[in-house]
Amino acid sequence: xxxxxxxxxxxxxxxxxxxxxxxxxxxxxxxxxxxxxxxxxxxxxxxxxxxxxxxxxxxxxxxxxxxxxxxxxxxxxxxxxxxxxxxxxxxxxxxxxxxxxxxxxxxxxxxxxxxxxxxxxxxxxxxxxxxxxxxxxxxxxxxxxxxxxxxxxxxxxxxxxxxxxxxxxxxxxxxxxxxxxxxxxxxxxxxxxxxxxxxxxxxxxxxxxxxxxxxxxxxxxxxxxxxxxxxxxxxxxxxxxxxxxxxxxxxxxxxxxxxxxxxxxxxxxxxxxxxxxxxxxxxxxxxxxxxxxxxxxxxxxxxxxxxxxxxxxxxxxxxxxxxxxxxxxxxxxxxxxxxxxxxxxxxxxxxxxxxxxxxxxxxxxxxxxxxxxxxxxxxxxxxxxxxxxxxxxxxxxxxxxxxxxxxxxx
Amino acid sequence: xxxxxxxxxxxxxxxxxxxxxxxxxxxxxxxxxxxxxxxxxxxxxxxxxxxxxxxxxxxxxxxxxxxxxxxxxxxxxxxxxxxxxxxxxxxxxxxxxxxxxxxxxxxxxxxxxxxxxxxxxxxxxxxxxxxxxxxxxxxxxxxxxxxxxxxxxxxxxxxxxxxxxxxxxxxxxxxxxxxxxxxxxxxxxxxxxxxxxxxxxxxxxxxxxxxxxxxxxxxxxxxxxxxxxxxxxxxxxxxxxxxxxxxxxxxxxxxxxxxxx
Numbered sequence: 001x002x003x004x005x006x007x008x009x010x011x012x013x014x015x016x017x018x019x020x021x022x023x024x025x026x027x028x029x030x031x032x033x034x035x036x037x038x039x040x041x042x043x044x045x046x047x048x049x050x051x052x053x054x055x056x057x058x059x060x061x062x063x064x065x066x067x068x069x070x071x072x073x074x075x076x077x078x079x080x081x082x083x084x085x086x087x088x089x090x091x092x093x094x095x096x097x098x099x100x101x102x103x104x105x106x107x108x109x110x111x112x113x114x115x116x117x118x119x120x121x122x123x124x125x126x127x128x129x130x131x132x133x134x135x136x137x138x139x140x141x142x143x144x145x146x147x148x149x150x151x152x153x154x155x156x157x158x159x160x161x162x163x164x165x166x167x168x169x170x171x172x173x174x175x176x177x178x179x180x181x182x183x184x185x186x187x188x189x190x191x192x193x194x195x196x197x198x199x200x201x202x203x204x205x206x207x208x209x210x211x212x213x214x215x216x217x218x219x220x221x222x223x224x225x226x227x228x229x230x231x232x233x234x235x236x237x238x239x240x241x242x243x244x245x246x247x248x249x250x251x252x253x254x255x256x257x258x259x260x261x262x263x264x265x266x267x268x269x270x271x272x273x274x275x276x277x278x279x280x281x282x283x284x285x286x287x288x289x290x291x292x293x294x295x296x297x298x299x300x301x302x303x304x305x306x307x308x309x310x311x312x313x314x315x316x317x318x319x320x321x322x323x324x325x326x327x328x329x330x331x332x333x334x335x336x337x338x339x340x341x342x343x344x345x346x347x348x349x350x351x352x353x354x355x356x357x358x359x360x361x362x363x364x365x366x367x368x369x370x371x372x373x374x375x376x377x378x379x380x381x382x383x384x385x386x387x388x389x390x391x392x393x394x395x396x397x398x399x400x401x402x403x404x405x406x407x408x409x410x
Numbered sequence: 411x412x413x414x415x416x417x418x419x420x421x422x423x424x425x426x427x428x429x430x431x432x433x434x435x436x437x438x439x440x441x442x443x444x445x446x447x448x449x450x451x452x453x454x455x456x457x458x459x460x461x462x463x464x465x466x467x468x469x470x471x472x473x474x475x476x477x478x479x480x481x482x483x484x485x486x487x488x489x490x491x492x493x494x495x496x497x498x499x500x501x502x503x504x505x506x507x508x509x510x511x512x513x514x515x516x517x518x519x520x521x522x523x524x525x526x527x528x529x530x531x532x533x534x535x536x537x538x539x540x541x542x543x544x545x546x547x548x549x550x551x552x553x554x555x556x557x558x559x560x561x562x563x564x565x566x567x568x569x570x571x572x573x574x575x576x577x578x579x580x581x582x583x584x585x586x587x588x589x590x591x592x593x594x595x596x597x598x599x600x601x602x603x604x605x606x607x608x609x610x611x612x613x614x615x616x617x618x619x620x621x622x623x624x625x626x627x628x629x630x631x632x633x634x635x636x637x638x639x640x641x642x643x644x645x646x647x648x649x650x651x652x653x654x655x656x657x658x659x660x661x662x663x664x665x666x667x668x669x670x671x
Binding site: 283290355 | 468487488489492500504505506507508509513517518519520522525526527529530533534549551
């Protein structure tokens with residue numbers, strides 16, 4: 001769409017930079033919270049690193065951390081979009097079992113090649129999402145009810161399809177979750193060169209894209225953050241990825257395949273939420289549904305596609321989960337919806353909708369994952385693990401809320 | 411009121427609307443010319459907001475015609491209204507608190523290249539529009555939740571300028587604003603007129619109406635009940651038309667005494 005208005009004539013330099021300090025802090029508010037979540041992750045990692053006598057960050061444990069938690073991160077990406085739009089999806093765990101069953105049966109009993117089965121799984125997930133999206137968007141039934149029904153429907157269907165365990169899946173399929181990128185470049189000082197290369201490329205891509213974005217803002221004389229803050233942020237990100245790369249390069253397999261899948265999804269969905277019209281409309285609907293629709297946003301269409309997308313991602317999570325287990329079981333995916341929802345809320349999403357980020361949800365998922373792994377290494381009883389994770393969720397959201405309230409009454 | 415251009419920008423002819431047994435509007439006429447602020451006043455339930463919603467495509471009239479530049483049009487949706495050059499500031503502010511100023515200005519009509527939003531161009535236009543209105547919004551990147559009520563109303567009015575509208579409808583834009591905020595909004599309305607737009611101002615604040623409007627049209631029980639030149643009309647005459655009381659020049663002290671038998 002275009003507009004007749006001519007772009008503004010260049011403002012005098014520095015015009016936009018003269019933002020009052022209070023306003024600047026307010027503008028930073030959203031970001032400051034984001035930094036807080038990253039900080040919490042770092043603190044928890046360091047805490048468990050000490051408590052476990054350095055076992056947490058052993059190369060193979062870090063690789064396992066991603067392999068074990070890939071499903072939460074994939075689901076959390078879809079879930080944060082659902083939550084930002086002001087909905088919820090309780091059905092994803094059951095959908096994981098249902099799609100996992102279909103994928104496994106299609107390979108074992110119908111002899112489909114694994115890649116075709118994977119595509120089938122994603123498609124079935126999309127159809128499930130379209131089914132739920134139809135009821136939410138076009139009939140107007142609250143998502144809580146629709147997906148509560150879906151939780152029962154798809155768990156039931158999973159039992160019908162899977163019956164007992166469906167095992168004996170192709171090794172290429174299992175490698176999706178258990179495998180690593182082939183280290184065809186060999187080793188240098190015991191470090192997998194492929195992993196190092198990916199890490200360097202990732203850091204390079206981030207630095208280049210950030211510097212470019214900043215230069216573009218400059219060119220259009222729009223507000224840019226102070227150079228010190230910008231550089232510090234970039235340096236911290238680069239160090240974080242660098243440390244992770246080095247640790248992973250010492251692991252048995254190098255870079256886990258699922259980490260690449262999750263990484264690609266994170267980049268793609270961050271772009272979708274941050275830079276596209278569709279993403280903007282999701283935030284607008286969550287912020288003020290009536291305003292969005294009065295402004296000409298097709299709220300029903302957006303709602304529908306959010307659920308289709310959640311379905312496809314649930315399909316992806318089903319593939320990862322089934323591959324990791326090496327078999328489909330009807331009870332797979334139990335409580336996955338709660339893991340994903342918890343990751344979103346720990347990651348700063350608002351219960352009322354309108355607020356939440358992909359990066360936050362991923363960090364939320366990692367916080368839960370690190371807690372799981374750390375407590376397991378310490379051989380804490382699983383019942384206590386559950387209670388501790390519950391408390392972390394409660395305190396994370398309470399901390400967020402109290403901070404927000406304080407900022408509001410300032 | 412006479413203007414240079416004889417054909418009104420917007421013309422409502424014999425509008426009628428019924429909600430069940432209630433006749434919300436009966437045979438309402440209204441003309442708006444360019445460079446003009448027309449105030450639509452009336453008591454609660456007189457049908458002012460119904461008229462606004464018909465112009466902005468939220469409601470469709472049961473009877474009557476809407477003409478733009480003398481040509482009959484139908485306005486089935488808010489998007490159709492926008493395409494016809496009609497922009498509306500609704501009584502319930504149609505803004506998203508969680509988004510920044512630029513995002514709100516362009517909500518539902520974001521500029522984009524391919525699939526990617528053109529945030530930079532949008533920000534530049536946002537700054538220009540706010541400057542045109544002489545608005546005192548600190549930054550186009552401020553989230554709406556950090557702005558005052560008056561600033562939010564400025565954003566809502568600035569929103570109407572995106573996409574170059576010709577007719578702006580403002581439904582109770584000064585309700586619940588402080589005195590200084592009201593003054594700022596009234597300045598914005600004058601700016602809209604100076605920019606050559608036709609403005610329909612709906613309000614039941616007589617001071618605001620008399621301060622900025624050129625013509626005042628009174629609705630009572632869904633019907634036209636008088637049209638006045640804002641420059642010359644007396645406060646009492648408007649009030650009389652609104653309440654339906656006979657226009658009294660001075661208060662008659664005997665009016666309140668019990669009638670002797």
